[in-house]
Amino acid sequence: MRKWFALGMSMMLVTGLAACGGNNNGGGNESTPTQTANGSEGKETDKAPAKDVEIVFQSWVTPNLTVEYYDQLIKRFESANPGIKVKRIQPPANEGSPDSYLKTLLASGDFPDVVLNATIQMFVDADALLEIPIDEDIQQINNFESDMIDGKLYNISAIRQPQSLIFYNKKLFAEAGIASTPKSWAELEAAAEKLKAKNITPLLTAGDWTAGFTFSVMTSPTVYKDNKVWYADRFDNKVKFTDDNWKEAASFYAKLVEKGYFNKGALSIDYTAVEQEFLKGKGAMYPMGSWFSAAEAVSDKDFEVGVFAVPTKDGTQYMLGGENAGGYAVAKNSKHSEEALKFAKFMMLDPEAHKGYLQADALFSNLKEPLKWDMSPLQSEIYDLLLNNPPMVGHLNNKVGRVPVAGIQDQYNKVAQNIMLGDVDVEKGLQSLDEYWDKNNK
């Protein structure tokens, strides 16, 4: 009896030790939410013949890029590539980027073979990403060189994603007698005043990351149109947030808040809620990225939505956003890097997959021979705006010459939320951005 008891305890001990051990790449990552391509948890892999390889793919699930979207593409890839199985995983919460999730996976030795939408520079610094060979597949992409880091490419992306857009309710604009969309700050203020006079909320925003995003898209175009490497210059201490151009832009934003042009209770709602507020007609203008047009296309409403680029001080159009940003990257230490690279290329460059990706998230093709998809009238308007726009730089936590210090978006959020709370000391807010930058530039 005692022997059996000891045997049982030994088995528990072995199990305990196994639980403490690391789990290397490609293995079953049971502590994270995982799913195989067809949704059945792990069973496919167990049944697969020994020669099959399994690659782990970190997906980025949003209201536009759904689980079903990824699963049907994975299924297509698996049918076309027998012997390669794809296990899809996803971050447990949408924090604006999968970076935190990926960092924990990297630390635990479970970094996926293929990652999507990560901050590339960060994981290149961590020596976690594979250099993508510049072959004829990559050469299909317009301006792919702009995303290289020290002359090497680490991500596959062929998209343009304008972010400094203002969507507007055409019905409310007509009610307020606004005939043309504003191009300059003065015109924007005049339009807001007309709307307010008609008891219409001129501008919509929300708390969480949306506050920082709105602040950034409303201010940065005026600053970055004259300096497209502003973040790089900030690293070199050539510019500061407390410079006059930033002070002027932030003061303009604070004035919009002070005059009561934004929605009441903005900090008590989140991104999903403010999107619904706009689609319910509860505000005339909604500063947001092009992805909003995907939600607009399927919404049920009794008004038309238009779009214009965020006005700049002098009225020159300059949109900010992503040029080949995000996209798919492959783990340097992947045991199946060839298969992983094949999958990453499929997801971004296969004509059907590329078109599906663009349509699902309202993106625009940046291939040398751009693929057209079935655009809604609003998406066609964005496309027209893009045709007349020079290549975009990023803003907020995206590249403007260089990727900014990590976590700067949190500080933008704080500054923007303080302004929304009535803190009119804009200079203090901008100073806090400089302080954050210096403190975290290590």
Next chain:
Amino acid sequence: MLKNDRWSFALMFSPGIIIYFCFLLIPIFLLVYYSFYNWDGLSPSYSFAGLSNYVEAFHDKAFARALQVTLFITVVSTLAVNILGIAFAVLLNHKGRMTNFYRSVFFFPLLLSTVSIGFIWKSILSYNGLLNNLLEKLGAERIEFFGNPDLAVWTITFLAIWQSTGFIIVIYLAGLQSIPGSLYEAVKIDGANRWQQFRHITFPMLAPAFTMSIIFMFTGSMREYDRVAILTSGGPAGATETIAYQVVKVGFSANRLSYSASLAVYMLIIVSLLSVSLTVYLRRREERLL
């Protein structure tokens, strides 16, 4: 024979000890180790930083504010949950037709994950949520539960109280059921009213349950994270950032893992000192009362 016993004991203890080492002692050791370096959590190399992270944390205004918020949530929720826990436990400590139903109702919030509860309350309390729509229909002003910095802290505290009360009720119910009925019989003969019975019998005899509940609530509230992450993301303007929230944010958003480790070590020291002091005080109180 004796030798075999020793092996059996060793084997019996091993799983617990291994788990304790792997998931508690080693992580704490690593936490302290990394806090003396300058690691971003990603780079393959890092350098020794001495005490610089601790010095910086000591002067960090955001950390001081987070500490203040954490202590506020902890003190208010610990007191409120224990007062409510005792009150409801006394009310539910009777055999009635609906007693089990009420016990289940109070315990129910604990069965749901904090994340689910966060989303439920978010839909109720947000500016365009259920409660505000109702208030507007009644002609009242909408309330910014998450948008007003002071109110947002109170909202997080209220939800901590709402979710934890059920568990504390169970602890007090167990405590109440261990009080001998003869004590009540004796004081009733002496003419004690209900309040006197509670004051002189119930409350002192609940001392062990009181100690356990206070320590449980105190240590749990000092680690407040998930409600903040779901409901306010630390906002507005950092007003609801707790220490745990800041540790995660600094480590994983600002990529300063070593610095966030130093914040976590401060948190560990503060929680350990306060909980040991509380435990010693409450144990002495138990000895005095029982």
